[in-house]
Every structure is written in C-alpha cells, then in structure tokens.
Amino acid sequence: MRLRLADVTVRYGSRNAVREVNATINGGKVVVLLGPNASGKTTLLRTIAGLQIPSSGLVELDGANITKLKPHDRASRLAWVPSVAEVSSSFSLRRVVELGRYALGPSRQRVEDALAKVDLLNRSETLWYEASAGMRQRTAIARALAQRTPGGMLVLDEPTSALDLRHLRMVGDLLRQCASEGDIVVAAVHNIPFALDIGDEVLVLREGQLVLAGATGAVLTPGSLGDVFGVDLAWAADDAGNRHLVQP
Amino acid sequence: MKTKSIILLIFLAMLLLAAAVFRLLITRDVDGSLLFELPLDKYFIYRLVPMSAALIVGSALGVSGMGLQVLLRNPLASPWILGLSSGAGLGVMATMYAEHTFEASFFGGQSLGAVVGALFSLFLVFSLSRRRGGIDPMTMVLVGVVISVLCGAGIMIFQHLVPMGLRGSFSTWLMGSLPEVESWLRLGILGLLVLIGIFLIALWGPTLDAACLSDDEAKSVGVDLAKIRRRLFLTSSMLAAIGVILAGPIAFVGLIAPHGARLLMRCSHRTLTIATALVGALLLLVADDIRQLIDFGTGRLPIGIVTSIIGGLVFLILLLRGRGRV
Numbered sequence A: 001m002r003l004r005l006a007d008v009t010v011r012y013g014s015r016n017a018v019r020e021v022n023a024t025i026n027g028g029k030v031v032v033l034l035g036p037n038a039s040g041k042t043t044l045l046r047t048i049a050g051l052q053i054p055s056s057g058l059v060e061l062d063g064a065n066i067t068k069l070k071p072h073d074r075a076s077r078l079a080w081v082p083s084v085a086e087v088s089s090s091f092s093l094r095r096v097v098e099l100g101r102y103a104l105g106p107s108r109q110r111v112e113d114a115l116a117k118v119d120l121l122n123r124s125e126t127l128w129y130e131a132s133a134g135m136r137q138r139t140a141i142a143r144a145l146a147q148r149t150p151g152g153m154l155v156l157d158e159p160t161s162a163l164d165l166r167h168l169r170m171v172g173d174l175l176r177q178c179a180s181e182g183d184i185v186v187a188a189v190h191n192i193p194f195a196l197d198i199g200d201e202v203l204v205l206r207e208g209q210l211v212l213a214g215a216t217g218a219v220l221t222p223g224s225l226g227d228v229f230g231v232d233l234a235w236a237a238d239d240a241g242n243r244h245l246v247q248p
Numbered sequence B: 001m002k003t004k005s006i007i008l009l010i011f012l013a014m015l016l017l018a019a020a021v022f023r024l025l026i027t028r029d030v031d032g033s034l035l036f037e038l039p040l041d042k043y044f045i046y047r048l049v050p051m052s053a054a055l056i057v058g059s060a061l062g063v064s065g066m067g068l069q070v071l072l073r074n075p076l077a078s079p080w081i082l083g084l085s086s087g088a089g090l091g092v093m094a095t096m097y098a099e100h101t102f103e104a105s106f107f108g109g110q111s112l113g114a115v116v117g118a119l120f121s122l123f124l125v126f127s128l129s130r131r132r133g134g135i136d137p138m139t140m141v142l143v144g145v146v147i148s149v150l151c152g153a154g155i156m157i158f159q160h161l162v163p164m165g166l167r168g169s170f171s172t173w174l175m176g177s178l179p180e181v182e183s184w185l186r187l188g189i190l191g192l193l194v195l196i197g198i199f200l201i202a203l204w205g206p207t208l209d210a211a212c213l214s215d216d217e218a219k220s221v222g223v224d225l226a227k228i229r230r231r232l233f234l235t236s237s238m239l240a241a242i243g244v245i246l247a248g249p250i251a252f253v254g255l256i257a258p259h260g261a262r263l264l265m266r267c268s269h270r271t272l273t274i275a276t277a278l279v280g281a282l283l284l285l286v287a288d289d290i291r292q293l294i295d296f297g298t299g300r301l302p303i304g305i306v307t308s309i310i311g312g313l314v315f316l317i318l319l320l321r322g323r324g325r326v
Helices: A041-048 A071-077 A093-101 A108-117 A133-147 A165-180 A192-198 A222-229 B003-025 B041-072 B084-102 B109-128 B137-161 B164-175 B184-203 B205-210 B215-220 B225-247 B253-264 B269-293 B303-321
Strands: A002-012 A015-026 A029-034 A056-061 A078-081 A153-157 A184-188 A201-206 A209-215 A234-237 A243-246 B026-028 B034-036
Touching (some): A002 A184, A015 A029, A015 A184, A015 A209, A029 A165, A029 A192, A078 A133, A093 A133, A093 B205, A108 A133, A153 A165, A165 A192, A192 A243, A201 A222, B003 B026, B003 B041, B041 B225, B041 B253, B084 B109, B084 B225, B109 B137, B109 B225, B137 B164, B184 B205, B184 B225, B184 B269, B205 B269, B269 B303
Parallel strands (some): A153 A184
Antiparallel strands (some): A002 A015, A002 A056, B026 B034
C-alpha cells in the first residue's frame, strides 16, 4: 500500500489549516505526526482518512483518490481513530467494537481478538457512558483493529492521550505490529518519547506547513524540535546509556 | 435477536392486546356510570375506530421520534422539536379556515393540508440545515425550533381570524383527539404507510447503530451518513404527518416511547424500532383508556391532554434519573 499527498491544502474560510503538504508513505511504516497545538495535525489526518475534502491537492491511496472511494471501499482499506470517540447511545463497549465490522460483515473472532489486544475482554459489557476516558480510547482503537484489513491503513489522532503507562506501551506495540503486517500507520502524538519509540518516520507541522520530514531518529533532534515548539531541549543519557530528550 | 428481547416484545404485544380489549369493553352509560361490556353491534365501530387509530398514531409517533433522536443524536428530539407536527398543524388550520371562509370542501381536506404543511416544514428545515453538502444536526434542531415557533404563530393567527363560534373546534383539534368516525379505507391506507415506515426504519437498524458514532467514525466504518439522514428524515416526517392527520397534535408520545423501549431492552435499533412501535401504540391506547375513566361532567378529555400529563411526568422522572440517553 502507498499513500501519496500531493500539494494538499485545506482552507477553513480564509484561513489555511493545511498548506501545500507533499509526502509519500509506504506500507510497513509507522509515521508519527508532530506539531504544536493548532498546527493542522487533525485536519491533515482527517484529509488522509478521506473525511475532509482538500480545498486543493490530492490524497491517493494506491493510486485511488481517497475522497472518491465508496464508503464500503474506504472502510475496507482504512480505519480511523479520533482523539475523542463519541457514542450517542447506551451501547456496551463490545457493541461499539462490533460497529467496526459494519461494512465488512460481522466477525465474532475479530471482535474478541481486538478487545483482548487492548485489554478490554473482561470489561467488554461495560456501558459506554460508564467507561473511563482511557477505556473509551482503547475501545476506539479496538474498533479500528476489528475493522482493519492487514496491509491497509490505520489513521489515529492522539490515540494515547488518556492512556496510562502500561496501556501506552500496549498500544505502541500494537501499532508496530500492524506496521510489521504491512499497514501504513499514521498517528498524531504529543508524547515525544513515544514518537521516538514507535515511529519509523516523522512529519512535523507548524502553522499548517510541513516543516520537517524524514526518519524519526534523524529528524527529531533537540535543535529541530526546540525550534518547532519554541522550547529549549537537550539529550540526556540514562544509566543504561539510552538517550532521552529533556528540557534542561 | 436475543431471547430476552423476543420475550420482552411478546410481553409488550400482550400488554397492547390487553389495553385494546379494555378499550373495546369500557364505556359510560347515559347516567355517567362506567360499564365494562361489549357494545351493541351498531356502536361497536365507535370503539374499534379510535382503538385502531390509537395503534396507528402511537406507533407512528413513537418510531418517528426514535428516528429523529438517532438522526440528531439528541435524546430530546421529536416531531415537535423539528417543527414537523406544527407544520402539519398549520396546514390543517389553514384548510379549516379556507373551508370556513369559502364555505366549500377542498379535495383531500385537512389530510392534504397536514401533508402539505409537514412537507413544507420538512423542506425548510432540510434546506436551511445543509452545511458543506451535508446536514448539520445542531443547525437542524435550531431551525426546527424556529419553524415550530413560526408555525405556532401561524396557527394562532388562524384561530384569531375565525369567528368565535369556530374557535372551539380549532381549540379541540389543537388539543389532539382520536377520531371516532373514520373511513376504513383511509385508516387502512394510513396504517399500511405506517407499517411500511416502521419496516424501513427496522431494516436500516444496523446503519442506525453505526450512525450513533461521531460523524467521522461513522463515515470511517462505512456509513453513508448523508443518505441515511435523508432517509430517516423523510420516513420520520411521513410518520409524524400521519399522526397529525389522524389525531391532531399529540404531544410526548414521540419523545417518551423510544426512551421507554430503551429502558426495557438494550438492543440494536432493528429490535428497538419494533419495541418503540409497540410502546408508542401502548402509550396512546392506555391514555385513551384513562380518559374513558375520567369524567368531569363536561365530556371526555381530549387525548392530547392525557398524553401531555403522562408524558410530562415520565419525562421528568427520566430527566431526574439521568436516564435520558439515546
């Protein structure tokens, strides 16, 4: 699978939320999207997922214009996880995960597997409105996993913002596993160590423009990130000799 | 369908049957005392017609309300909030006024007036709620409330324009009432349309389930949101218009019936549609039974008053319990 962004621009009124973004992403990679608040990350992700029609430019998935795909076809190629999932019905978490199979046909096994992968199998009958923010976030990820076709695309907007350390690690491993099965994984994150941990490549946005792109280790340096986020950063080594970005 | 859901549906159907039998048996003697007996053959039709109308109107309003609540992701949505019922009401009032002014009967009469009024409201709400090629649920609620208020003002204008003598029949209609005299052909056609509407919404049940996700999530799992919203809006409007044609403005059934069904069973919208139709019909039949029991010496209460009292109290309880979720 191959994702191509060609001069993608998204305007809200007179404001450019995303400006002339060009990128090509191949299957088997985890691409992290970084940037300050309101830099256009969510807009770009929604455009990649075919949920936002670009004002100009093109998003192609294996040569097909993503906005022209039929709903069923799009659902079979990509799955989306929002930053805050919403369900306006008193469904159980299991029922929400089952909705991931809406267009692709029911699969009890896929739903069970997805619930198990996000550690919700024993809590699956909890009602949505009784679930914590972290449980809801894991449910949304499980829904995407139940929907996902291996070798397709996963698009996630801040999928770990409500997760504790154990589940953060769990989701990181899941995303890496999906990429190892050939998926394109694109995820917006704010957690830089997490981005360094899971990302093969990184796209950095500032004021809607792509200002940095490339291999994670090469691009995410104290200098480049400090410049984008407007803070001082430095490397620090732990006892085992691993490098970490810290604010001095 | 789960066994528990099937048992609950059978239970609801049996309650409905009991309420219907009760409606056929209960009557008042000329001295005002209550009687429980089958009427003479020539009077039987005056109980069978309102009972049939209650079944049709109750199920139509209930399923219409459920469709609108899913459509708008708003547990308070109902044909009233979207201005459909008041649009139909305005159409009926305009027809009554015209028939009085020109001393003539028009083709289709008040039924046609109700349909035209509902469709006009539908058109206004639908076209004014469009944003970026889709329908924005919040805008739709706001536009619906405005249309409802404007139609309400129109109804009051017609009430003001007619002579004092006719205001009574206008007021009675506005309070909602089940017909005691109605052609079986008309009842049959409207009943068939309601059955078709309920069948269609039940058929779309899985899509309604997925449409309960946020817009982006629903689209990403493969829901054609614009299409299901168009379908739901049209079908729910048709059901609401049929309710107004047969019984005038009946409040709260469209709001309460879906919540009642959800309290009874947690299930997909396919099963919920059937449960809502049964609860809606049951609500209206019970309200009709209750009004037979009440005698203030001034004739039976219009059913709209009974549904408003029952519905208002139930709704208040739901709100206080925090159970008013879709």
